[in-house]
Every structure is written in C-alpha cells, then in structure tokens.
Amino acid sequence: MDINFSNNDPFNQLEDELSTSLNSQLIIQTENRGRKTNTFLAGWEISREQLKDHLKSLKRSHGCNGSIKKTTISGVEYNNVLHLQGDQVDNLLAYLKKIGINTKDIEIKSI
Numbered sequence: 784m785d786i787n788f789s790n791n792d793p794f795n796q797l798e799d800e801l802s803t804s805l806n807s808q809l810i811i812q813t814e815n816r817g818r819k820t821n822t823f824l825a826g827w828e829i830s831r832e833q834l835k836d837h838l839k840s841l842k843r844s845h846g847c848n849g850s851i852k853k854t855t856i857s858g859v860e861y862n863n864v865l866h867l868q869g870d871q872v873d874n875l876l877a878y879l880k881k882i883g884i885n886t887k888d889i890e891i892k893s894i
Contacts, residue, residue, distance in 0.1 A: 809884070811872055812856050812892040822872055824865040825856045834863055837878075841867060845874045857892065 810825045827834065834851055842849050849867040853860070867875065872891060880886055 809879070809889045810856055810892060811875055811889060812894065813870060813872060814894045819868070820870040822867045822870060822875060823854065823856060824867075824875060825854075825859075825861040827863070827865070831863055834865060837882075838865055841865075841871075841875070841878055844878070845871060847871060 809827055810823075812823045812825070814821045814823065829837075831851065838849050838851060841847075845867075847867050847869050849865065852864055852866050853862050854864045854866070855861070856864070876886060876889065879889065
C-alpha cells in the first residue's frame with residue numbers, strides 16, 4: 784500500500800499560498816511609546832487564520848507577546864496587522880525570509 788503525502792502536505796500548500804498571495808509590498812513599522820517599542824507588519828494578504836498561525840510561531844520562537852489588530856500605517860488603514868511587542872524587526876525579517884518571502888518586497892519604516 785503506497786501513501787502519497789505530497790498532494791496533502793499542508794506546508795507545501797502554505798508555501799504556494801504565500802508565494803501567490805504577496806501581490807503588494809509588505810510594510811514593517813516600529814513605533815516607540817516612551818521606553819516601549821512595538822513592531823507592526825502590514826500588507827500581508829493572507830487569511831486571518833494563516834496570520835494567527837504565523838503570529839503564534841513568532842511569539843513562541845522570540846518570546847514576545849503580540850496580536851492581530853486594525854491600525855493605520857502611513858495614512859493607510861489596514862484590517863489585519865500583525866503586532867509584536869518589542870523591537871522585533873530583525874526577527875521578523877529573518878522569519879519572513881525563512882518562509883520564502885523576498886526581503887526586497889519589504890519596506891521598513893520607523894516612527
């Protein structure tokens with residue numbers, strides 16, 4: 784009995800969805816509020832469930848808290864923005880590169 788896992792591999796499906804869903808440029812923005820820094824990732828056009836999975840992975844691997852929220856970045860309102868506590872820009876870039884997103888498609892802003 785041969786079992787073919789290649790057709791039902793969720794990781795392959797996720798990679799395919801990631802490569803086709805990146806139509807616009809991703810924006811990473813840091814925001815300082817007093818001594819605290821927040822990092823936001825906007826413009827990632829994937830489902831909210833997939834965004835939750837990525838957030839969970841980032842929170843575990845980098846020991847930070849985070850959420851998905853609606854916020855305005857550079858005058859544009861985004862519905863599904865990944866929010867991480869702390870200065871997580873380098874960690875976020877490494878994670879996005881690891882899952883196959885080209886870092887040339889990412890704009891980094893600081894407030």
